[in-house]
Amino acid sequence: MINNLNILLPEIFLTLSIFSILMIGVFLKNSFNLIFNLSSVIIIITIAIIFNRPNIEEKIFLDSFTRDSFSNFFKILILISSLFVLNTSKNYIIDKKLDKFEYPIIVLFSILGMFFMVSSNDIIVFYLGLELQSLSLYILASIDRDNLKSSESGIKYFILSALSSGLLLYGCSLLYGFSGSTNFDLIANELNKENIGAVFSMVFILVGLAFKISAVPFHMWTPDVYEGAPTSITSYFAVVPKVAGLAVLIKFMLIPFSNILSEWQTIIVFISIASMILGAVAAISQKNIKRLLAYSSIGHIGYALAGVATGNISGYQSAIIYISIYVIMNIGIFSCLYLLKKDGEYKENISDLSGVSKKHPLLAISFLIILFSLAGIPPLGGFFAKFYVFSAVIEQKMFTLAIIGLLTTVISAFYYLKIIKIIYFDDSAITFDAVKNKKAQASIFISCSILLTFFLYPSILNKLVVSLFIN
């Protein structure tokens, strides 16, 4: 068994390096910069380690931990997006005086938790990973502890999330009780439709997961936390935990609940429709751009769930494509927020953007590209994401879901257009400071050029995702 430890190599490396930079942080004064750069290096090395491992499916520790191409894909997505999120937000963190050395370390801890989540093949490993991630996120949400809003959002997130974790744990224990095992594969063999207890446990687990990816009706924390937390944390919340949550959701559908898929599907269809509608309607009247992005992310999770709701491989693939493009768009738009600085303060109101196009044409055009892409207008990347999802949905003849989904895109187009209107049609109000934030600018550039040129080779991502499901 010890020979197989190299399956765990990325996790082992990550754990050891987190502890060592923690030590550095404790013993060196003013070590934020050093720790920050070291954690970026650690992320890059972890990516390299994962790339270097073969993609063959292997299990370890009594089959409770898997490494396969599916988990590797998600780990790399998590790492790359965290790398972007961290680096683009560095200036913001320093400006906001959040430059404590714990910051990057806690982020790394949450990444470690997500690693165990996406690799778990056992309820206990899964739950431990989830809790490690959640605990880190509670701290991150309230990291600006002198700020009332940030502390409030941290507490809110903590209480609601703890409740949902409790429900999830209850579901897990029911699942163990009715199937007699904690291992995913064994559970899958034991469950069938007659097993009412399994359906109960499934509902509880789904509630817990829906909370983590902020799907309606378990989304209540999202707008408050997004608005209250510092932008650097919001962008992390908007991207990385969503990826991990979706991965786990798909994993649950693939393995333990594969025999009671139809029950699971009805709930997901409902959650998906509710998220799409709420995300579209509630965002219209928002004044704060972070709050608006919170609702927009709820809507986007709804679209990704529409792909998951189909209950077949092509649907899961489309959801993964969707979430990948969603990550690209969100990194881009949050990087734009880091450039909205006036007299040392970061502006968050949508009305502050008015007339940006006159003074900052490049920033305005980046907003334009990303917002139209979020709205799903061709030929930008966001359209292809929606296209894949809806083509999987229509393949399953779920026309109601498809039509509701597409109609909500029209409603949500309205609030994206509203921002564009403010940027392009209104008279300019504020001239923002000339911010020197090379990293944010670079990531805006990368995200915009991916979205703009995605139509040239739309099948690249698809090929990659298809290869995840080959076994």
Next chain:
Amino acid sequence: MNFPILSTLIFLPLLSSFFIFLSKENKNNNGAIYISLFSSLATFILSLFIWYSFDPMSSEFQFLEEKKWINSFIKFKLGVDGISILFIVLTAFITPICIISCINSVKVRVKEFLIAILILETFMIGVFCSLDLVVFYIFFEAGLIPMFLIIGVWGGPRRVYSAFKFFLFTLLGSVLMLVAIIAIYWITGTTDVTEIYKIKIPSDYQNLLWLAFFSSFAVKMPMWPVHTWLPDAHVEAPTAGSVILAAILLKMAGYGFLRFSIPMFPLASEYFMPLIYTLSIIAIIYTSLVALMQEDMKKLIAYSSVAHMGYVTLGIFTFTKQGIEGSIFQMISHGLISAALFLCVGVVYDRLHSRMISTYGGLVNYLPKYSFLFIVFALAGLGLPGTSGFLGEFLVLAGAFQKNYLVSMLATFGVVLGAAYMLWLTKRVIFGNTNSNEIKNLKDINNLEALMLITLAILVILFGFYPSPLMDTLNISVNNLINNYEIAIRASGLN
């Protein structure tokens, strides 16, 4: 493989807009204007070349290009036939005119304006070239972005309302078409239009799919009762925007009916024929009456566009050779005439900043050249014999008479109303008493304006007397369309 001439045609404007983006901004923006003018003229000459080397005796698609695109099952497929080539040439012809017109009328952010126009040209040509449903959809929808910005950034006082209305109406119509396109893929296994023509979609699906496509095209056309975005968009858009909107964007829907609705869903087209007739007649008569009452010149022309588009849908769904050829001819000629009328309004608007009919009057005494051209286009707009406007309407009515007397009688009545509002407009603007001193000091059209308007006038009159260049190109493709339609109807046992 041959030289990908259609891709070149599509992406040439896009490429040059990139150069404009890089060009330096200076006082007159000469660089940007020259680049855009040069590239749009090059596109026009290239499109003429394609028209010239196009073989009108073949009903096949020509200049085919194919490239694997999405997941190996959706191909990036381009090609033209006798119908689409005319729209491509029209698009390539109107764009340089728009660019010339913006030299006088657009004063702020000229560079961005030119970029938007050229990107829009790329998408418009793409719509007419694409032979794959997904490619078509992408170009069709992508055009919304530049048009939204053109209306919103350079438009009039109520531009925000109009831009939103334009965008959301069209998007709402189109998403249903997207559902239908994906459904077609899962029914037939392909989105390649030529393949779908051969496969024949089962009749139980046709009605729903037809309605989904119709929802998109009806908004874009625009047909009554979803036409309300058009007057708003026209009124608020800058001159060049109105010209593109009237001359080309509206034609996409008519083209869509010809390329997709009829050949792919012949049974449904037959089934929904009464619906189209009803809506067309309402459009012709009702919007003509509305046009009579307008006090805003642009609004009047916009309503007249809706009425003219009513003839187009009527003609298309007669499924007769005269009707369909007439519709296509009507679309081309309306493209020229409405473009010219909007330019005419733009000329006086640039001088007096008013679109109200009551502001003007007696222009003939002070702007003789302008008045002459205005009258030419107004007469063409009401369908005077000897102008291209007459021929299209005449053929459509001739086609309609073969199908339904009542419908054609009512449609003919619309011609009278058309004459009424056009002549009354001319009377109030060109003739009559001058009621302000400002008009007396107006300058007649300058060389650039004369260049645009005279070119258009020559074409309008030329095609009125000598339509055969257009008709010869169309002939075989339209025959083919009708043949396939009749075969499908006969095979299903209707009629």
